[in-house]
Amino acid sequence: MTTHAQVVVVGGGVIGLSIAYHLAEAGVGTMLLERDALGSGASRATADVVRAYFAGNPVSSAMAVRSLSAYRDFSIRPGLDLPLRRVGYLVLFTEQHQIAAFEADLPAQRAAGVDVELIDADQARRLNPLISGDLPLLAAAWSAEAYVSDTAAIVDGYAEAARRAGARLLTGVPVTAIDADAGRVETAGGAITADAVVCAAGAWSAPLARSAGVDLPLTEPIVQELLTTDPLPPMPDIPITLHAASGLLVRMRGDGLLIGMGYPGPDRGAWRRRVAAQLAVVYPSLTGSGLYTAVTGVRDASPDRTAFIGHLPGPPAFLYAAGFSGHGLCNAPAAGELVRDLYLGKDPGFDTTMLTARPDRVG
Known part of the structure; x- marks a missing residue:
């Protein structure tokens, strides 16, 4: 296993795969690590629904509106067909x-x-x-x-697009800890260093983020x-x-x-x-x-049912995208774009301060 990557993404669900694709598409050397098979966590238990309206949660709705546009254009970018039945x-x-x-x-x-x-x-x-x-x-x-779409097709689509863009996707590689200060990811097969680490491990995100110095108050899986x-x-x-x-x-x-x-x-x-x-x-x-x-x-959730997306600047940098509370499929394209832009220091066109693990959300 390669012992260094520009960016390591931890988690191979629809969120992690969207992040890996968007980073690799932008020319970032990207390695994704998944403890099991791709899409084997929360991405395995969806209703295959993509929608824009989330009652009482306009932040998730705004991300879903942006994501829905990306799903409609999936055949153009990244260039793969997705089933979308409007109901x-x-x-x-x-x-x-x-x-x-x-x-x-x-x-x-x-x-x-x-x-x-x-x-x-x-x-x-x-x-x-x-x-x-x-x-x-x-x-x-x-x-x-x-x-109504097909989550498995979206997972496979992002995985194929990420590989085409140059990302390495490794399965069967559980991550045990993240040392954000050293840019070091500990796995059962050894350590990997990186210029930046992204935690997108769904229900397993809280302890990994904590080892990196970020408190994500997610529910138990x-x-x-x-x-x-x-x-x-x-x-x-x-x-x-x-x-x-x-x-x-x-x-x-x-x-x-x-x-x-x-x-x-x-x-x-x-x-x-x-x-x-x-x-x-x-x-x-x-x-x-x-x-x-x-x-x-297995699914994770945040206290306010809105995702946590944010970063600790580097180098090495630490970024996180977790707590989607069942909205992951609807938010995945936007999540990938936001994490990419946070890493690159670009304006994401979205107020990401609403998503960070700030004190008033942590509790």
Whole structure:
């Protein structure tokens, strides 16, 4: 294994791969280290959804707007095709305070470039006819710019683009510590020195960043699980739909539904029963449908559900991109661009101070 690189990126999920691609494309000698296989952490447990609207979080929304533009242009840059099926994103409001929160948040969302509007219950049911007629639906948020993609294709696309640009991607290389002052990355196979180190290790980022002198107050690694149903009768595609009160999220996947609702916790059986009960309330036609594990993966989260992106200037420099809180797929292109620009000392066209691990976010 090479013992020196200009920049070492730690983490081979969609965030780390986007960073490696954007650095290598800019002519930076880049080595990426992944403890397992590429895309084997949080990138393995996504709903394959890319969207721009994140309620109450205009910073993530702004990054997602920028990222969505990059995904649309993926066939041009880096020059690889991605599946993108436009279905829209629908958020169901059953309580008056949810509507008030949406209206208070709307100016910031519009300023972030998000196309979202409030629609009435009848319009929401026309968009998603599976919604129960008995659900006390008051209104809904509707964002047409939401797509179903393929996370594995995005991971593979960034990996291929990074290799084409000259990056070295090494798997099966767990990183045990980062000495930012020395520009030194410790691995099970020996040490690697670098002019800069980027920590993008997802759920494993906090202890690595701490060893480099940065406190990222991430949650303990959380296991995410998404479910799928029995095959359903033929029906038109429906929007990605979130029931705001319960967090129940559904979208079409093949001839069934893909379903998420929070995190399972230690009692997966009880969690699955809660999902089935909520599914019957919002979508009664699905009552009794079998629920089966679709994907699982380990995810990290930040206290305010906004990513940490920042750097300690060098040389050697230390940069970090973690805590995406389930938004990683939607934020990955922008994250790669921001880390590249921070390393190069360029204006990223984005106020990165909103993303740094500053005291008011660390707690």
